[in-house]
Amino acid sequence: MKKLKQKSPIQGGPRNLVVAVLVIVGCLFVLTKLTDYTRQVQTLSYSSFLKRVNAGDVKSVHITGQHVEGIFKNNERFETVIVNNPSLWESLSQHNVDASVGTPSNVWYLSFIGALFLMLLLIAWYTIRQIKAAGGSGGGSGNLFSMGKSKAKLFMPSSIKVNFEHVAGAAEAKEELHDVIDFLKNPAKYQRLGAKIPRGILLVGEPGNGKTLLAKAVAGEANCPFFSISGSDFIEVFVGVGAARVRDLFAQARKNAPSIIFIDEIDAVGRHRGSGLGGGHDEREQTLNQLLTEMDGFQTTGGSVIVIAATNRPDVLDKALLRPGRFDRTVFVPFPDLISREQILQVHAKDIKLDPNVDLQRVARGTTGFSGADLGNLLNEAAIIASKKNQELVTMHDIDLARDKAMLGKENKTMRQTPEDLKITAFHEAGHALIRLLKPNESDPLYKVTIVPRGGALGVTHWMPEREKYHQTKDELIALIMAALGGRAAEELVFNNMTTGAASDFQSATKIAHAMVCDYGMSDLGPVVYNPNKKLEFSAKTGALIDEEIRRILTTNYEKVMDLLRKNRDKLDLLANKLLEKETLYASEIYELLGLEPRISHQLA
């Protein structure tokens, strides 16, 4: 979970300081104006000054540089600015004006210097106050005068409530991190034989998959302090601040060793050098260099400080970060697989009153692609749905609703469809579902089919993988294309007409066909990659061939789908009519209805 940032940089003390400075400058301005006013000095133009001199009105002048202050014979004061004009002296002596010359020293300069001096005093006073207030302790409040202090949040062991039990799944990551925990607990055991323990560990994975949780759990397990900071917290507008923060952070961590520093979003500082655009870039490089220096420093000082960093962009990191002695261990924290999802659900279910009929394994199966955070949210959302209905327990149905909401958006209750609309939707979805059912070896098992509109969809066919898939075969991709085309094919077969409802189906079918031709080498164009995005350009002629090949894949498979549906028209009608009757059908009901062999995963459903 992303935590809220602490105070904004200008707050409390510094804001007062800014106000104070403004007030002082303002006062000085008003004061100079006021003194001018009380002195009752007239400001003359050069020409009227000359006129008055020639008219014999002027008693005396005092010239400093180009500035002239003078007194008229009636004792009024005036001032003016003169141009370098030798004849002025003649005029002055001609009219008996008492002229004196001073070295240029300007009142304005004086007040400026005065203001500057005052400001400096004020800043010094504030700095001293801040240093005293901070008392050298960690966790700067993030204000202007603790800029060099790291903004890290420090968790002392007593306040860390998570350990590995709270991290479900992620078995590989935990195993990798076990060494680290052991090292933090008994550094002597390793130092005895001169073993070099990794000082930096890079956790790589998409947001919400538990990188922060894992890092904190390591601290919980090792019972040591945990410093947490985000890479972006290092970067400020001022060059050198980031580096100072890094220095401060490591100094604090060493003082509290054994300890863990966790840097979330390290890519904010760790982007490879020379890749910055514009101003922020020097600052980032300095910060990165400081980080590298600090990590190298460990080896010699031997403090048991371990740095755990997290990113989902390992590709942009500066290679220097990944060298031995730095982040030389990379631990992947992937989207949870089926078993992990079930375990994560179990962890989050601890706080929720679940109906005994809730089958978390089945929930896990229907949540491919959910992150750990998504799964936590899913159960929470289900609990909210159940609470709204004043239920005693959260049921499977609530979880199902929450899942549909997470995946597709809210159920659309106000949409009024004509019986004809519904019929088209029912055949469309039945077409998708039947193709999957007729190609069981290449398709994931069906989970449910519904014609209840939700989000932007009029109906949806859901399926659920039986197991984790790490690659897909050509036949599986073709089956996906066929299933996508099944909706439109059923409409055309039954109503001999076409609707716009198949647009997104065609889009996904086309995407798959495109990837088969251009990325996977699964077409007649051979094992060649054609991808301008990956700097693999091709000629216009090849482009035409690619288009032709994609079209061929789509049209031949569309024909095959029409053929399959035609041959199984009885099943298509049965399924569509049942859908119209019940709106939502689960896989087990469909198997029964169509007299098909149930797939393993649905014996649980």
Ligand code: ADP
């Ligand atoms: P990341 O740092 O990778 O973005 P977090 O560690 O912040 O992810 O995870 C956010 C939340 O998701 C956690 O606080 C936790 O509630 C939940 N979560 C993520 N992964 C797991 C997991 N493996 N086990 C239990 N809960 C998890």
Ligand code: ZN
């Ligand atoms: Zn469709």
